[in-house]
Amino acid sequence: MGIFFERMALVGLGLIGGSLARAVKERKLVGEVLCLGRSEERLRRAQEMGIIDRYAVEMGTILGDVDLIVVATPVGVIVELIKKMVPLLKKGTIITDVGSVKKKIVEKVEGFIPESLYFVGGHPIAGTENSGYEASFSTLFEGRKCILTPVDTTHQKALEKMKELWVSVGSHVVCMDSNEHDKVFAAVSHLPHIIAYSMVNSLLTIEGFEKNILSFSAGGFKDFTRIAASHPVMWMDIALMNKEHLLPAIELFQEYLDELKEAIRREDATKLLDEFQKSKRFKELMK
């Protein structure tokens, strides 16, 4: 596999950024991996570990001569960062992001990006409950889907290059409308997180929870606490930016929960059994 990009700059070095850096270096897909970050100490350590080649904490000093910029920060600051970097970039630079919310980002960036630069919205469906580049690894994207959300005006060559890059790190690329993406991920990802946060926090209020709840938590509950340990700022941003689709998903769930609660209250065994059997079939469909 030859070199796809002479110089790639990561903006933000968390789990996704760090893993992408390791993946492209290991596969020699990029000549040089630069990184723009906030903490010089953390960036230096990442450089010493060989995850990145060079770094900077100021935008002006690093982004002017790169072919690809991957914005891998919490979704709340992506648009603002891209807006700031646009005047600094050379003609033909491809900009992409890895945010879990796409519509607002794509719409806003398409509104100001000049013709000389190419934007391709992206979302690698890869994450763990751990965050930070310390938890990153080069095979994170293998066998996972990566969604790209081009618009009518997206530069086709830039889109192709992004597809190739993600395929080369092991992902299956799926192109999708950004609004459709946000609707699907409100259901399969954002809703489960909001539910897990709510459940874990509601249990924190139970009397004597340390003795009783912590020591008996098993099975199902542990899955919830793992989900609810996800990066707080990242999820705050996601919840706010996908409000449009997340609120209806929460409300749909609330209706179902209320139905089950009422079935329990009136001891409606038939209804409960019917609902529980439905869920089981769902798992079978997924096999």
Added chain:
Amino acid sequence: MGIFFERMALVGLGLIGGSLARAVKERKLVGEVLCLGRSEERLRRAQEMGIIDRYAVEMGTILGDVDLIVVATPVGVIVELIKKMVPLLKKGTIITDVGSVKKKIVEKVEGFIPESLYFVGGHPIAGTENSGYEASFSTLFEGRKCILTPVDTTHQKALEKMKELWVSVGSHVVCMDSNEHDKVFAAVSHLPHIIAYSMVNSLLTIEGFEKNILSFSAGGFKDFTRIAASHPVMWMDIALMNKEHLLPAIELFQEYLDELKEAIRREDATKLLDEFQKSKRFKELMK
């Protein structure tokens, strides 16, 4: 380790019953493992596989000369089964169960059990989302807690023998009041299941869900579908029998979810971040 019981009879041969049979046979803790079940074909296969030594589909033919009876059926039928078997049992037989709900079972059984028989309520905290003896394995109880819920009148020697048996298959035994047990497990186990069922079923109603939801489900969502694939009859029984503690747990969760939903609606970043950070701390406490 010598033989604890000459003859143990399992009533119901699912994941827990099958695993207990394998565990006691492997460790030679029981002379003979009998099983009362409903499907002769399934029982014969279990016998051929060496999981049990003998079986019957009629109570009268198998329970009269055993030292220990372990009722390992869905919780909804445990009391009724014990009531039926009482007249058939020899003096000194110990009866235990493995149900996930304890208060109603313990109260009812203590109400009719004669002095000549010994009842000890039990709940091994061990399960997978799989059910049936085909999914059973002899190490299921290793390193797991097993809760016993004796009452003031529980025969001490019977309690000691049950403790020894569970310790011998690798469990940590914890004695607990049956009402307290039900309150704790409403929170850490029953609530997460009801939530998972509600979420999975609410998503089933989304248009085009097979194409969109199934193919993009990842991380968090998969945990939910796994939980929601648990044994429907078992969970129907649990929900109904622990209604007293489950309904308040659901309502507490609903309050928290509503709070988060309203924070998203009014875009209250501070509130969201605060709640999400709280959940993260919970995970750290569990380490």
